[in-house]
Amino acid sequence: xxxxxxxxxxxxxxxxxxxxxxxxxxxxxxxxxxxxxxxxxxxxxxxxxxxxxxxxxxxxxxxxxxxxxxxxxxxxxxxxxxxxxxxxxxxxxxxxxxxxxxxxxxxxxxxxxxxxxxxxxxxxxxxxxxxxxxxxxxxxxxxxxxxxxxxxxxxxxxxxxxxxxxxxxxxxxxxxxxxxxxxxxxxxxxxxxxxxxxxxxxxxxxxxxxxxxxxxxxxxxxxxxxxxxxxxxxxxxxxxxxxxxxxxxxxxxxxxxxxxxxxxxxxxxxxxxxxxxxxxxxxxxxxxxxxxxxxxxxxxxxxxxxxxxxxxxxxxxxxxxxxxxxxxxxxxxxxxxxxxxxxxxxxxxxxxxxxxxxxxxxxxxxxxxxxxxxxxxxxxxxxxxx
Amino acid sequence: xxxxxxxxxxxxxxxxxxxxxxxxxxxxxxxxxxxxxxxxxxxxxxxxxxxxxxxxxxxxxxxxxxxxxxxxxxxxxxxxxxxxxxxxxxxxxxxxxxxxxxxxxxxxxxxxxxxxxxxxxxxxxxxxxxxxxxxxxxxxxxxxxxxxxxxxxxxxxxxxxxxxxxxxxxxxxxxxxxxxxx
Numbered sequence: 001x002x003x004x005x006x007x008x009x010x011x012x013x014x015x016x017x018x019x020x021x022x023x024x025x026x027x028x029x030x031x032x033x034x035x036x037x038x039x040x041x042x043x044x045x046x047x048x049x050x051x052x053x054x055x056x057x058x059x060x061x062x063x064x065x066x067x068x069x070x071x072x073x074x075x076x077x078x079x080x081x082x083x084x085x086x087x088x089x090x091x092x093x094x095x096x097x098x099x100x101x102x103x104x105x106x107x108x109x110x111x112x113x114x115x116x117x118x119x120x121x122x123x124x125x126x127x128x129x130x131x132x133x134x135x136x137x138x139x140x141x142x143x144x145x146x147x148x149x150x151x152x153x154x155x156x157x158x159x160x161x162x163x164x165x166x167x168x169x170x171x172x173x174x175x176x177x178x179x180x181x182x183x184x185x186x187x188x189x190x191x192x193x194x195x196x197x198x199x200x201x202x203x204x205x206x207x208x209x210x211x212x213x214x215x216x217x218x219x220x221x222x223x224x225x226x227x228x229x230x231x232x233x234x235x236x237x238x239x240x241x242x243x244x245x246x247x248x249x250x251x252x253x254x255x256x257x258x259x260x261x262x263x264x265x266x267x268x269x270x271x272x273x274x275x276x277x278x279x280x281x282x283x284x285x286x287x288x289x290x291x292x293x294x295x296x297x298x299x300x301x302x303x304x305x306x307x308x309x310x311x312x313x314x315x316x317x318x319x320x321x322x323x324x325x326x327x328x329x330x331x332x333x334x335x336x337x338x339x340x341x342x343x344x345x346x347x348x349x350x351x352x353x354x355x356x357x358x359x360x361x362x363x364x365x366x367x368x369x370x371x372x373x374x375x376x377x378x379x380x381x382x383x384x385x386x
Numbered sequence: 387x388x389x390x391x392x393x394x395x396x397x398x399x400x401x402x403x404x405x406x407x408x409x410x411x412x413x414x415x416x417x418x419x420x421x422x423x424x425x426x427x428x429x430x431x432x433x434x435x436x437x438x439x440x441x442x443x444x445x446x447x448x449x450x451x452x453x454x455x456x457x458x459x460x461x462x463x464x465x466x467x468x469x470x471x472x473x474x475x476x477x478x479x480x481x482x483x484x485x486x487x488x489x490x491x492x493x494x495x496x497x498x499x500x501x502x503x504x505x506x507x508x509x510x511x512x513x514x515x516x517x518x519x520x521x522x523x524x525x526x527x528x529x530x531x532x533x534x535x536x537x538x539x540x541x542x543x544x545x546x547x548x549x550x551x552x553x554x555x556x557x558x559x560x561x562x563x564x565x566x567x568x
Contacts, residue, residue, distance in 0.1 A: 077425070118526055121452035128460025132432070135464070139425065139471050147471060158464055178526055 004107070013094065013113050020093050024250040025055045027309055031250075034313040062243035070236050074140040081137025082237070082244035088133060089251035092126040095119040096258045097181045099268045099298035103287045111298060112181065119180040120172065123259060124165060127214060131157045133248065134223070138233035149232035152324070153216060153223035159331045160213035160220075166339030167206035170346040171196050171263055174355065180259075184267030190355075192271045197264040199355045201362050202342045204264045206335050211256040213331070215249060218316040222324055257308035258301075265304050268297035404444055411437035424470045428463060435459045447524030 029044065029051070036043025044051035069078055099111030116122060131154045138150020172178060174196065175186045187195050197204045213220040224232040234245045261267060276296065281289035322330065342358055349357025397405075414437060417430035435458045442451035522528055533541045 074423075074425075077429075116448060118448045118452050121449070121456065121526075125452050125455035125460060128456050128464075131460075131464055132467075135467055135471070136429070139467075151468065151471070154464060154468065158461065161460075 008107075008109050009114070012109070012111070016093055016098065016113055017090065020090060020251060020254060023254050023305075023309075024247060025059075027250040027253060028058065028246075029055050030309065031313050031316075034310065035317050038314070038317040059243070062240050065239040067239040067241065068236075070142060072142045073236065074142065077136050077140035078236075079241070081133055081140055082241045082248075083133075084136060085130070085133025085248040086244045086251075088126055088130045089248040089255065092123050092255045093258065095122050095180055096255070096262060097184055097267060098258075098301060100294040101290075102294060103290050110181070111294060115179065115181055118178045120168060120178045120183075123180075124161075127164075128158075128161055130214070130252070133245075134233050137237070137245070141233075141236035143236050145230045146233050146235045149223050149225075149229045149235065152229070153233055156213060156216070156220065156222060156327065156331075159328060160210045160335075163206055163331055163335035163339050164210035164214065166336060166343065167203045167210065168263070169339075170200050170203045170342050170358070173343070173346055173350060174199060180262055180267075184262050184269060187266040188269040188273065192266075194355070195264065195266045195269075200264065200342075200346070200358055202338065202358045203346075204260075206339050206342070207264070208260065209330075209335060211260060212312070212315065213327070215252045215256055215312070217249075217253065217312055219319045219321045220327055221316075221321060222327060253309055253312050254305065257305045257312070260308055261301060261304035267304075268294075268301040270297070270300045273297065400444060404441075407437055407440045407444070411441070424473075425467070428466050428470060431466075432459050432463050435463070442524070445524060446521050449526040449529055450524060 032054070033043045033051075035041075044054040047053040047057045069075055094113035095116060097110065097112040097115075101108050101110045103109075134153045134157075135150050138146045138153070141147075171183065175183045177183065177186075183196075212218075216223050223229075229235070234242055237245060273293075277290070277293040280293045280296075283289060284292060338361070341361060345357050345360060349355060394405075411434060414430045414433040418427050418434060421427040421430060435454060439451040439454045439459075442448070442454060520528075
């Protein structure tokens, strides 16, 4: 019995691992295709049909490049850097619930690596460790530009972690649990308009912005900056070590899309999911029907994830980047106070059993924008404050 | 020696996990002290915190384990690493250690060792009652109930202490009117 559970867990974890790598691989292809689409180009189309073999060609190129370690670099830490980046990126997907559960015989296996009651804290822990890969790699290169890039990336990450944590507290208050599965189940019971994106719009926006900053994606991709820092923290890296750093970014993107979908967009839940489940169970029998319903939920969850990965790319090729002081001001002076206000208003709403209280913040913000844009003199460029 | 062997034969998988984890904890703690390179020292300290979190998980205190990782390994040690990276202590830190400093360090360390030995010999190790023992004490729900119920006042006082410390840090870090821009 114990061995069966252990084996099924091992299989599930391996499958999640494989899917994560596969999606990250094809995210690189999708990124180029999306960029090409947004810039009215064709994108990669030579390797295989529609250029589908492009990621494999890239990986082959990366592997066969010279693996160079600078003479003055700290060799073991230089190797440890990309390992840590990859490790922390892959660890987070363990607690994400990818679907309801699979039933066969007497067993009921949740489609999830591990179900722990502190799932959200686990993800935070892993995210906060992601800094080490960057910092260790940047320092071990023994290059001033790498070090500056690493410091920049690390300070950006730890600044936005604070707002990320604060924005999630409101969701935790709504659910009363730290388990991601419990959060998804709670959204499933309250129906489509009970999804946290409708009850927590401000929290969702803060979380989304912080997720962009944590993944070092545009408009917050300051760690990489050719004009100022050569290449950022991975200036000295070549071959597959560089590949791991770049790859870790895509894995992070996948994981944060999955977390956003399960925290705010109902995870594997979709409208009329319960009715679909009942109909399938009636048509196909208890076990098969349940499993087909689970598969349907998983497909829905993955389509949500793919939408958010696309959203990440869409923003990257649309929005210009922030200046560094603007980034810090946004994080510390706007997002953190907003997140605290969000927590307080959510608490007040819960006191009166009203789940949609944070819309007050949205309404006030929209009013302020309308008023200030109406009063601003037309055609004059506002002076930038530093 | 024989007792140890029979002990190892009797313990369960969790016992082996504990011994393995304890071994790594002690080893990485030794590396923290003996490493020449301060960066290696900090990384070993991070490893030690990880092992401590592992011990918390073995004690079924998952919340404490996660918070230990987030706060110590994820936030405080990052700041340590920041500072040490900027100091760039690579070669000339050996010269700073004079004979007087070494003698003082030995005396302080020896005193600490004697004190610890004395305390562990004199103090009674706490016991527990297996019939009333609740293995869910460390889970987040119970912990929250305890903190916001029985220990509400100390908890709130601690948070006020943090607030004061935060305000103090902001005041210290604030650039005043005549200060130089770096």
